[in-house]
Amino acid sequence: MGKPPQPFADAAATFDASGAFVSPGKTRVYRQYGLTLVMGEREGVGFRDAFTDQYFINCHCNGGVFNLGHRNRELTECLKAALDEVDIGNHHLVSGWRAALAEKLCRSTSGHLSGVVFGVGGGEAIDLAIKVCRAATKRRKVISVNGGYHGHTGLAVAAGDPSFREPVLCSEPDFHQVPFNDLQAMDRAVTDEVAAVLVEPIPATLGMPLPEPGYLEGVARVCRDRGAKLIVDEVQTGLGRTGRLWAYQHHDFQPDVLVSGKGLSGGLYPISATLMTSDLHSLFDAEPFIHISTFGGSELGCRVASKVLELVDHPAFLANVEAIGARLERGMQGLPFELRRRGLMMGLKFPAEGAGMLAMRLLIKQGLFVLYAANDTSVVQLLPPLVLQPEQADDVLARLRAAFPA
Template sequence: MNSHDRERFWDRFRRHFGASRHTQLESLGHARVEAAREGSWVFDDRGQRLLDCDTSGGICNLGRRPAPVVDAARHALRQTDQGNFPMMSWEKAELARRLAAFTPPGLECCVFSVMRGEALDFACKLARGSTGRTQLLTVDGGWYGETGFALTLSDRIDRERFGPLIPDVGTIPFLDADAACKAITRRTAAVVLEPVQAENHARKLPNGMLQALRHRCNRMGALLVVDETQTGFGRTGSRFACEAARVKPDVLVLGEALGAGLFPIAATVFTQQANAFLNRHPLIHVSTFGGSDFGCRIAVAALDLYESQKPWLNADQVGLELQRRLTRVVARHPTPVSVRGSGLLLSLDLGSSDRATKFCRKLADGGVLARPGRVAPRSVVLRPSLLIGTQEVAWIERAVEAALDDLR
């Protein structure tokens, strides 16, 4: 793309998507045209190579365009399409079987969606329907998406701009297990949480608090809904973060990483007990594009790759090394910066949103693509492909050190 074509492109972008959006991208160093992608890397229209440490919000856990999944998509395109959403197909049945085997024991039932927000919204509808209660509680500081229930549950300061939100939704305090458990009563339909709050400086709920919430939900007859969109499929060093905490949810939300970045598909998996509500009301929830036959083929291929590669093992080992290196880097700099995270879900707290924005711009100049957290904009989230190795770790380390030097 020459300079004339590039300027014409950005003129169109500003016209159709908004000038302020372009300004924001520029401030982050992200006003680039994505021209190619391969493995853990993306390439812009000027030929610069960047290590993708955003992975579209953790969607591309297996890297960009993983070859076995691309091959499966090509094959599926020759044989199938969207399918007829009220009807069953081999593709839907096979993905349901595979998810029941891949997720924690007891989660045998599923409903497919297009994206995380839709999957989370269905989880909330299921909780209200199966318990006959309306109150939903969430741990403060989470981020769940842009749709109705997801937006209401998310800790974002601008959500009131959208008008009245869904009623009877409250928050329970992070880290205060006693107060959180007291808030859960026989009015509570479900507690919804993220085991690690990726967009909030990678805050991790202690295993003990997760276990206490599980026990309290059992006593009060409430469901425990765990959203593993950011943490599932190995991101934090185990297949699922709730498994590492030895906590079994009633409902597990799996986001777009199920489609390996090639097709929008998500899922809500849940117990037979929760499924009793759908048995009584079998067509109470449908999704036109949820669980398309084409998407199910891609998801099965992605599960094949997850199972063969076991990326959680690499995320655990490489993530620990990356965190050690980044901790040493920030310790050498006069400005206080904290590093926190689990596996290959890491975050650096720069102290202010302005510094985090500048840091992202410097990272991009150094060949690393990352962005600030949605809930804690003073932080910068690093979530690369789960298959990175020592060379990529060294690349991130150099880019972070150079960016911090420029911020002095």
């Protein structure tokens, strides 16, 4: 690994500056928890603390941003070549790179979703998903799941948990939440005023509860019966995380809209995508200039994202995600939590509220970088890089066992 320079002399000075100019609250909380970690060298499945040099296996991956590891060689080569040849491009003009990536994304849904609009981050891609559903249905209401998280932007934050939107007075009357896995509640909520239902196939911030058999198919049926559109938020679950390219592909239904972000960037260049049916995409036939984004679908981002798709949309890659997940599951037997797992999307569910926060600290001490689930503090989110090798998976297991000795 190459050690990147640091602008401050030590962790204390870094935290002081961050507290003064970026986020006093965040730095105070991290100091309180003894998490005075600053990311330094990074490569493959891990990174080092810039000042203590402690090594961490990245088992959160920023919710999937680092699915292919840090500074994946094929992706950095791709970005370096792109930097020698193009730049962001011009969003007013047609771009071959953008079109080529959009075609690849549509093919990954077997052509069911046939139009793509690019953005920079996941939240704005969710905003657009809601906009097209409203435009097509001429309805306003949106139903999502309690404890979900879909981003910090206008419509996305309105669809999330009250803890994210109430402090900023963003409680929109047209947005309602129902409990995950409760099909009856969904059935009651989806009236003929509902434009869209927005779900993560596995809600990450809610602690990775797996959908019960038939639940997502049932939600799709309810949407179809009432003329509402179904948006799947695959910002965390997509791009191979669950052992299929898209998590909805474990099930027997087709979404109207799919949102991708995080991992599409390869951890190197921000980009997000909203994929939709031709019916929804046709909004832009009549109104081609009503949703524009200066940086969305930049040519640099499209080149990296195309490489990401090429690497992950491959049967051997996806089979390996499941094989490594199964190896981890076998090795976790006897540890003091219930494992929620699909592929390498995992939640460690501890018996008590708040226990996920304590477990997170124990795991970080052992060099496993993890985060607890914000909307279920009994759960630690475990999202290792999808490129984890068997011996690295065994290292993860050894660190888990060291954190929770028998």
